[in-house]
Amino acid sequence: MNKTVYAMKKTLLYILSSLICNTAISQNIMNVEQHSFKSTTYKEKRSFRIAVPASAYPNVKYNILLVLDADYAFDLIASTAIYLQTFEYIPPTAVVAIDYSTPGNRNDVGYDLSNNSLDSSGELFYNYINTDLERELNKILPTSGFYTLVGHSYTASYLNYYIDAGNVYIKSYILFSPEEMEQLPRFENNYKTNVPSIRIITAMDDTDARKSFGQNLYKTFQEKHYDVKLKNIKADHMSVIPAGIMDALTGLYDEYYNIDSIYNIIEHADTSLWEIFLNINESNKYRYNQELPISGSYISAFLWTAIQRDEKESVNKFRIYYDNALMNEESDPNALGVMGDLMNKLGLLEEADYYLNRCLARYKKLKQEHETLYWRRVYALNVLPKLGQCKKAWKLLEEGKKIYPDDKAIFSYYQGVLSIENNYLIKQGIEQMKFAVSNPVILKNNFVDPEKAEELLKKGISMLKDLKEN
Template sequence: MKKILLLALCCFINYASFSQIIYEEFKSDKLGETRRLKIQLPRNYETNTEKKYPIVLVLDADYLFEPVAGNVDYFSYWEDMPESIVVGIMQGNTRYEDCAYDDKTFMPGQKGASFFEFIGTELIPYIDKKYRTAKFIVGVGHDFTANFLNYYLFKDPPLLNGYINLSPDMAPMMEERLATRIPQIPGKIFYYLATGSDDIKGLMEAAEDLNTQLKDVKSKSFNYYYDNFDGATHYSLGGRGIPNALEKMFSVYRPISKKEFTEVLLKTDTPISQYLLDKYKVIEDLFGITNNIRVNDFIATATAAEKRKQWESLREIATLAKKQYPETVLGPYYLGRYYEEIGEPKKAMKIFQGAFDKEEVDFITIDKMLDKADKIKTDFGY
């Protein structure tokens, strides 16, 4: 029994150390009251002291926080999205007042106007000051709060970069306004809209109408995604929409997949080394974070360069890998392969031999490197 209790305690401590959930009471001058916040920091926030993180802002955090935070943690663990700070605003019975709009302009009115200012001029600056944040914010809302997120598209520049709209209860004229406004926004916007076949009828029809308008928006900077889940109700669609939205919005961040390798790397007109650099430049520009190139992406692009006989690209990839992962065999292996292919076997042999004290990576082992060196030595009689 003691062992079971000890194991349970260890698991709890381990989970708590990973999840880092923080509750805060935030006194708002704009609202004239205190609001309860729920914040999840990334798993390694305390140890990665130089790293900055995007913000995922969750309205209706009383019930949306856990599914959003759980998915953010899961996707970031597998590097399908950047680690992010999840900030939830507990609204409870205030959600209708928070999202109120003027009866004539249909823009935030009364307390809704104060709540709009609270998020933009108090909460986000506070989070930016207290935590290490990157300049990329995704908002998540459901019905009334989903509609409310859209108001930030009318700021210059918009407060949010990404909008996850789960069965939005649209204010009058919102559909037309969005279709007109979005092409005027120069920066990249990621917009996800979801409904379900068993959603509230009026909301489902409104979502379908909005989709009809947004899917035809002409803008290179507008990234739009839509789901109508078969059998999903007004409340169950969130469980399917949240992961879909995160996966689609952050698709460029993901490691190079088999599909990307086959359909893009093996066919692109861009030199493969440049494709790799461009991919990480887009990640830096979009999400405001600078990461080392993943080992997976080095191997994928180097393999593609070999298959397409782009030897200069292979040299550039190897040089970059050697710089970013100097303790591993990654750079030396592909640099050796480069010299093999351009007809300088002696250089290749010395590079393979010189990597005997490096760390192995994936299929690139020390034995493989030394075997290649021995084969060159035998073939050329060095």
């Protein structure tokens, strides 16, 4: 590729990466931190950046994605990885930029493509990644021990050195458009356990030499019985990263049981929900060092399905399991809410009260009360009235008006429902329902039929009339 064109594309990629990263940060799904420490290998200060989800489950252990050529590749890869794990398509993952001594200085890598060897600079860099950086990361984050190394072009081919050496620290590799090598390494190291997972992404609009090399590399790894996959995508040599990173990550975790695959298994399995859960959990731990997270979506997938299927034994086991898991004060508030909702469906009102109260308190502590609309409705209308706590329910809904000033009408509607269906503060409930009915657009936006609201209003007016007559 012409060097001027290469430089221009690299600059454009850097700009695109920055925009995507800034978007992820502005949407409060990702935090990026800069860290510096004294390297025992280099005997001087070295730095790296690390991206983690803005919010995480308690006791989480992160898989680590180590990114080479971080000056232009880190932001794109980090944003995609954080996005995917936010929606639980991949396990909890921290993304680390392995910064060179100066931005873009690949001389640090010190890798010779002609004979798969390292010069003195490369030996230092290799030792730095495998000792200093690993040690420092374990000081900063709880890690799972599942490390992935990502490279592009020259550094993608550099990963062959790790694979050939039988590196036990790195468990998987992502190679974007690896640079052609005169001769492939022999890859004579026999992995007795933990065969490496390798994902190769090549570009249709790249040179024939690179595409051919990617194919040959793939075939060689296949012959060695490594866990390898190759994907050739519509991109050129530089755009292969933004075009292929999602495929690369989901392809790497293709045996990870995310929420979609779990529902598919549940639908087709003929064993109990509890047995399905145990098998999936063990598989994820063995393959990726990760247990299923204690999140609302997973609790719903297993416990709610068990309730619907009337699998009493599974329900009891899930209750015990999630009760223990959610004892942590820093539990995911959405998980607490889901548990509260499901306890209500089981008729366990005190347990429902306990979880939903913790749910709202946790959101408040995290300064995320804008996420509580649904849980306020569930708690105020489905649980508290059954416990004779209509006063508390009314207050929760009143607080909702302050949190959602543009949606006051929906909370007025809920107050009207609370009042009319529980014969509580009928006069005030009628006034609130009148206000709600006068805002049909807000009701529709919150999936409430305005005609239903008008019917409830008429019912309330009739109830008030009967009270006055009696």
